[in-house]
Ligand code: NAD
């Protein structure tokens with residue numbers, strides 16, 4: 001099924017841009033608006049071809065800003081909220097922006113989803129809200145036990161969503177996925193950081209003993225699940241999304257070195273992250289019952305992903321150096337201000 005018109009917040013970030021690209025490709029009749037404030041993590045290059053082609057309407061704005069949200073959301077049938085502060089290490093240094101965007105921003109979006117009577121509001125959340133697992137799988141009813149300020153802020157957003165579904169009957173659904181990997185992921189995150197460091201001959205800084213596990217899902221498999229939950233999910237319900245592919249970080253680091261090929265890089269064990277969650281584990285039968293199943297094999301997708309960073313060196317070098325901002329200034333700033341980003 002295709003939606004007539006969607007608003008994708010955070011559509012210039014990693015998962016949001018992959019989602020926008022998938023929707024634009026597979027649903028040619030769906031009108032797509034992206035609302036993104038372009039924080040350090042928002043990169044217009046990720047969707048610039050679609051903006052240039054007139055396929056995506058881009059609005060630079062903050063999800064905490066009522067005026068920007070009302071303007072962007074007007075006419076949207078479905079809202080997908082990908083916008084968030086997302087990096088655990090940053091949240092350990094400073095949590096205020098996480099609370100402002102992930103809680104306050106979500107609240108602001110929900111208010112307008114209610115007022116404008118959108119047909120569906122999809123909150124993109126994370127397995128991290130359940131906290132670290134001792135080996136048991138968490139289902140959607142498991143208690144929330146966040147282990148760091150990022151996951152605590154995501155819990156706040158999730159709970160506000162559930163409250164709006166219950167109190168005002170806003171047609172909310174929540175997806176909680178495991179760790180994503182794929183193209184366009186910010187280089188501060190594990191897989192792109194290690195891949196690009198290996199290409200630069202730099203060390204790969206592994207936290208603690210390197211035996212923390214993450215259950216990796218290819219980004220497009222998650223995007224398909226999100227679209228399906230939007231279509232078939234039940235209001236007020238949560239859907240876990242995972243493939244059951246837990247890997248110790250050390251193994252993933254070794255795989256990256258193998259795929260990058262000959263390199264002078266070394267894996268170095270560094271002081272552990274504060275409060276580092278040992279592993280996340282999800283039961284995802286509920287989303288499978290809606291008809292979802294992953295299409296991607298982890299080994300193949302890892303090889304393809306590393307290849308993407310090898311082939312798109314200019315992209316990540318501009319992210320690492322900060323030059324991607326100049327791209328925005330040069331190509332879009334004036335045009336967007338005049339409302340003509342073509
Ligand atoms: P990201 O950091 O790559 O992108 C976030 C985007 O949101 C950026 O484009 C940024 O500019 C934008 N943004 C941030 N604050 C904003 C604000 N106040 N107003 C408007 N835009 C703002 O994040 P990601 O990895 O793509 O994650 C997207 C969503 O998926 C997040 O909600 C995250 O919690 C969730 N999630 C991510 C993962 C993962 O592995 N990356 C796993 C599970 C869930």
Ligand code: TYD
Nearest residue numbers: 088179188189190191205206207212214249
């Ligand atoms: P990350 O990509 O930050 O995602 P999250 O913490 O949200 O799961 O990290 C994934 C795993 O990789 C996590 O266990 C922390 C580890 N890690 C390192 O060992 N070194 C690093 O430099 C980074 C960024 C992460």
